[in-house]
Amino acid sequence: METAPNFSELKILYVEDEAVIRKALEKPLSRRVKNLYIAANGQEGLDMFREHRPDIVVTDINMPVMDGFRMIELIREINPEVPVIITTALNEEHHISQMTAINVNSYIIKPIDIRELLQRVHDALHGTQSQAHAEGEDEVLVIGPQTPQQKVLPSLYQFLKKHHVFGEEITNREIFSDRKLLERCIAAVRKLQQSGRIMFLDKNLIPVLDHSSPVAPCNKSLLEMENYLRSQVKAPTDNPATAEQGSTNGTT
Known part of the structure; x- marks a missing residue:
């Protein structure tokens, strides 16, 4: 069995407009990473990315002020290589083609399992997503x-x-x-x-x-x-x- 990934030096930007979902992930994420930056919409997320330059971005899609796709596009202009994971509801999967177009590393369906999210973060940071799919057998x-x-x-x-x-x-x-x-x-x-x-x-x-x-x-x-x-x-x-x-x- 693989050991749990070590994220002690990791900086994560987490963007989610629903307060209940943010709170549910804030504690388990903050315990595992060096810095967790939390934003309630795309504009706040973009501002935090500019200020803190996190190692990875985890974001919702449908948010007020600025949606997740627009935020990702602007973040990519700052750092084209930063990994991005999208959180999405099951009924939002028509967005998948757009996720592919902007080179999203992975997506995860709500409600979010923290273990699954951490594995996606690990895969995105280490470039093992395609390998993981290949080893899906x-x-x-x-x-x-x-x-x-x-x-x-x-x-x-x-x-x-x-x-x-x-x-x-x-x-x-x-x-x-x-x-x-x-x-x-x-x-x-x-x-x-x-x-x-x-x-x-x-x-x-x-x-x-x-x-x-x-x-x-x-x-x-x-x-x-x-x-x-x-x-x-x-x-x-x-x-x-x-x-x-x-x-x-x-x-x-």
Whole structure:
């Protein structure tokens, strides 16, 4: 097992407009780094970057006064090499192409797991992000009692993306509007579970090897979860009225 990264000499700029989220990360981050600079919007973040020249920037996207993308563009003019990690909500993933365009090192989906964030920081600073993706074959995703329920789908989504089940441009919204794509994801999860790459645990931390036993934290079986996801897929785009009209026109 790898030892925890040592950030004792690290300076981080953290930009987030939501006070609750800032407070949640302020304490665990400040304990691990030399200096933590916190800003509530892009303009404050830019001013702090100019003054303190941090080693890495962690920032939200949608903020008042100046958004994260504009702040990053201006920071890149000052230091084109500084690593940047974006924090984003699951429903903001349409921004991914823009993240790529401005050379963001990584992004992490809220709610943020501090361990995951620290690993992303370590990877960005050491240029190991692409290597980590390349070594994704050895990674195991564990879903169990310690996994917040709201993190289950985002974690599976990111894991499938790492394993190239679908392209970087595919968002969660597209998955839930395309039955074939959803079925592909479900089949991939089953295959990764069978190979040991995804591990589902019950409330007693015992691996669930079938599809009918309850899985923590939602206490539903994998089959129940799959059927629930299927029920969320939007109806096919075929318009019954249009189809009926076409049939009528064909018989006249």
